[in-house]
Amino acid sequence: MPPQNPAHERLAAILRDHGIQPSAHRLAVAAYVLHTDDHPGADRVLEKAREALPLVARATIYNTLGLFVAKGLLREVIVEGRVVYDPNVAPHHHLIDDATGRIHDVPWEAVRVEAPAGYELAGIAAVLHGTAKKGNSTC
Numbered sequence: 001m002p003p004q005n006p007a008h009e010r011l012a013a014i015l016r017d018h019g020i021q022p023s024a025h026r027l028a029v030a031a032y033v034l035h036t037d038d039h040p041g042a043d044r045v046l047e048k049a050r051e052a053l054p055l056v057a058r059a060t061i062y063n064t065l066g067l068f069v070a071k072g073l074l075r076e077v078i079v080e081g082r083v084v085y086d087p088n089v090a091p092h093h094h095l096i097d098d099a100t101g102r103i104h105d106v107p108w109e110a111v112r113v114e115a116p117a118g119y120e121l122a123g124i125a126a127v128l129h130g131t132a133k134k135g136n137s138t139c
């Protein structure tokens, strides 16, 4: 890891701010997973980390993801049975694009649910489904 790389220095500072000692594999994981809106699974994170560190072990990546979740850097989300990692730790919902399988963030306020009679809502876990409208180039 080159000590003068400003991107690495910024990532290292983020890790330290969350009580995580930066190491080569933690920085490799952070470089991808903290800057993606892909909602990757662990295997995808492993693939990306191996681009920087070809010999990194699967268990190391799983442990690193677990540490990032425990320290509040990432959220582990189960979307329709898939475990994915999300750097957006603010409350939000997800939309699955049925054409591509991609998971998109949906603002918390976009989903309103009335509690059934006799209940108080303690939380909502909404997964929306849809496909991009023709001409939508952001997807």
Ligand SMILES: [Zn+2]
Pocket (backbone or CB within 6 Å): 039, 086, 088, 092, 093, 094, 104, 105
């Ligand atoms: Zn998300």
